[in-house]
Amino acid sequence: MRSLLEREWLSRYPYERHVAEVGNMIQEAINEETKSTAATVIRRVAIVGGTHGNELTGVYLIKKFEQFPTLLHRSSFEAIPLLANPAAVAMNQRYVDRDLNRCFAREDLSNPALATYEDKRAKEIAAQLGPREQPKVNVIIDLHSTTSNMGLSLLPSSKAPFNLRLAAYLSRLHPEVRVCCGEQCDQDAPLLRSLTPLGCTLEVGAIAQGALDAHYFQQTEQLIRAILDYIDANNKGQPPSAPRTLTTYQAIASVDYPRNAAGELDAMIHPQLQHRDYEPLFPGAPLFLTFTGETLPYPGETTVFPVFINEAAYYEKGIAMVLTEKQEITIPDGA
Numbered sequence: 001m002r003s004l005l006e007r008e009w010l011s012r013y014p015y016e017r018h019v020a021e022v023g024n025m026i027q028e029a030i031n032e033e034t035k036s037t038a039a040t041v042i043r044r045v046a047i048v049g050g051t052h053g054n055e056l057t058g059v060y061l062i063k064k065f066e067q068f069p070t071l072l073h074r075s076s077f078e079a080i081p082l083l084a085n086p087a088a089v090a091m092n093q094r095y096v097d098r099d100l101n102r103c104f105a106r107e108d109l110s111n112p113a114l115a116t117y118e119d120k121r122a123k124e125i126a127a128q129l130g131p132r133e134q135p136k137v138n139v140i141i142d143l144h145s146t147t148s149n150m151g152l153s154l155l156p157s158s159k160a161p162f163n164l165r166l167a168a169y170l171s172r173l174h175p176e177v178r179v180c181c182g183e184q185c186d187q188d189a190p191l192l193r194s195l196t197p198l199g200c201t202l203e204v205g206a207i208a209q210g211a212l213d214a215h216y217f218q219q220t221e222q223l224i225r226a227i228l229d230y231i232d233a234n235n236k237g238q239p240p241s242a243p244r245t246l247t248t249y250q251a252i253a254s255v256d257y258p259r260n261a262a263g264e265l266d267a268m269i270h271p272q273l274q275h276r277d278y279e280p281l282f283p284g285a286p287l288f289l290t291f292t293g294e295t296l297p298y299p300g301e302t303t304v305f306p307v308f309i310n311e312a313a314y315y316e317k318g319i320a321m322v323l324t325e326k327q328e329i330t331i332p333d334g335a
């Protein structure tokens with residue numbers, strides 16, 4: 001039964017109606033093959049936004065979910081919205097003192113000497129959602145945007161079969177969904193999402209920092225709905241059918257910009273590479289362009305698939321792009 005507010009919302013916005021239809025379809029799409037393997041029961045889900053204060057898609061989706069909580073309601077579990085870094089949001093900056101999404105290493109959370117604003121927020125969030133050993137939520141969905149042309153990218157918190165099945169389901173639902181596994185794709189990563197093994201980061205873009213993009217706002221909300229519907233159906237023993245294989249982009253290395261002795265940039269992303277996230281980069285293909293117009297080719301010997309190309313927030317991290325390998329994996333049974 002939908003609330004009055006939600007019904008009104010659905011009548012006003014046709015895309016929401018489409019999502020509702022998709023939601024009904026997945027309820028009906030019971031796949032006997034995956035039914036026996038999806039025994040994971042989810043009781044609490046955290047939807048997190050504003051981990052980076054200038055990534056407004058997540059910030060405004062959390063505000064919307066706080067205003068219309070029925071949008072997150074499902075009968076078999078509780079979903080809670082969380083604005084992770086309110087001080088950075090108020091300043092429209094990525095962070096106040098340091099990147100909150102690098103503050104969740106085990107040793108940092110247990111180190112009382114670390115007391116920047118973000119270190120304190122990380123400890124509060126870990127107390128609210130964690131700890132890793134016995135988290136208070138089963139699933140964390142962390143909403144981010146990127147200035148790179150990464151479409152709807154899903155970065156699973158681990159390679160648990162549950163995450164991979166969900167990713168395979170979403171990949172089939174939305175052609176723009178791609179699945180990217182970080183170099184550290186487990187709970188040892190210092191990321192907010194690492195508090196639980198189940199869940200993912202959504203990286204959506206290209207979106208400028210400090211700006212909203214209505215198309216991607218709606219796409220991100222649609223993905224969240226699909227995730228919640230999937231979990232609900234899964235909890236009820238009726239997991240929607242999902243492909244048994246999944247294309248993933250496994251991070252293998254990051255590449256910094258060419259820099260001078262003072263650390264200043266010597267080159268830019270080559271125009272032929274700009275916006276080409278997830279496309280093959282062949283050995284010898286243009287990588288960077290110097291300020292005097294010289295093309296610097298990719299020196300690697302194998303074809304790779306770069307992502308986070310020209311991500312604005314990564315200049316300070318010494319990352320011009322992240323190189324991935326494209327892999328086809330078969331999803332194992334189990335949780």
Ligand SMILES: [Zn+2]
Pocket residue numbers: 051052055143144145
């Ligand atoms: Zn972010």
